[in-house]
Amino acid sequence: MSVQAVVFDIGNVLIEWQPERHYDAKFGEARRREMFEAVDLHGMNDRIDMGGPFKDTIYDEAEKYSQYRAEIRDWFDSWIKMASPEIPQSVLLLRALRAKSIPVFALSNFGVESFAYAETVYPFLGEFDKRYISGHMEVIKPDQKIYEMVEADCGVAPAGLLFADDRVDNIAAADARGWQTHLFETPKGWAKRLVDEGLLTSEEAGL
Structure with missing residues (x-):
């Protein structure tokens, strides 16, 4: 047809859409690799893509991993920089x-x-x-x-x-x-x- x-x-x-590129530039590749190994950020994003609240989903995830709180919150705070x-x-x-x-x-x-x-x-x-x-x-x-x-x-x-x-x-x-x-x-x-x-x-x- x-x-x-x-x-x-x-x-x-x-x-x-390159979150890893953004995190490498802002926090360094080593820190990014460590965090992405410990935290399922793409799974978190899937929950948003399925209709979950944007900020709350990310900030709630950040509270589960206090050692990465600032970096995880940045998924919301700097989101448009990742989507560009x-x-x-x-x-x-x-x-x-x-x-x-x-x-x-x-x-x-x-x-x-x-x-x-x-x-x-x-x-x-x-x-x-x-x-x-x-x-x-x-x-x-x-x-x-x-x-x-x-x-x-x-x-x-x-x-x-x-x-x-x-x-x-x-x-x-x-x-x-x-x-x-x-x-x-x-x-x-x-x-x-x-x-x-x-x-x-x-x-x-x-x-």
């Missing part, structure tokens, strides 16, 4: 697709409050035709349920969806449901895929 709608992940597809910068060519692709009236959806693991914050910094997050944000849905990728919910709502058959995500497990889950997929590694590679699908010209894709 030809592509009927394009689905973008957000973190590391439209916006860089935007990936310009990917934003161009989003806008180029919409300019051609090709439906474009977002499907992202993102907290309710953190996504609202990100919208104040990245206006393009308001430009999708439909947005499927895990915090509102209370389920995260790669749980099959989130893909089922997208299918039920969007009105496009699974085979008509082309989904870009940077994580292999999220791509595998979409593949299992019959979606067309693209493992995002570089914006140029994603641009070439959209050109190969006949959705954009090379010029439109910034190639």
Whole structure:
């Protein structure tokens, strides 16, 4: 089936999401490695992405590990620095697709409050035709349920969806449901895929 709608992940597809890079720069790589070994910060973030409160989830976690209290709180205090910068060519692709009236959806693991914050910094997050944000849905990728919910709502058959995500497990889950997929590694590679699908010209894709 030809592509009927394009689905973008957000973190590391439209916006860089690199907590480790931020912690290395601010606290040093050795301290970061020690803390990440002791504290499941990504698991903490998953709870936010499933709809948990943004600040309270992080600050409560910080109280469990007094030796890392300041660093864990920084996940909230400096969150936007971890979720930056935007990936310009990917934003161009989003806008180029919409300019051609090709439906474009977002499907992202993102907290309710953190996504609202990100919208104040990245206006393009308001430009999708439909947005499927895990915090509102209370389920995260790669749980099959989130893909089922997208299918039920969007009105496009699974085979008509082309989904870009940077994580292999999220791509595998979409593949299992019959979606067309693209493992995002570089914006140029994603641009070439959209050109190969006949959705954009090379010029439109910034190639």
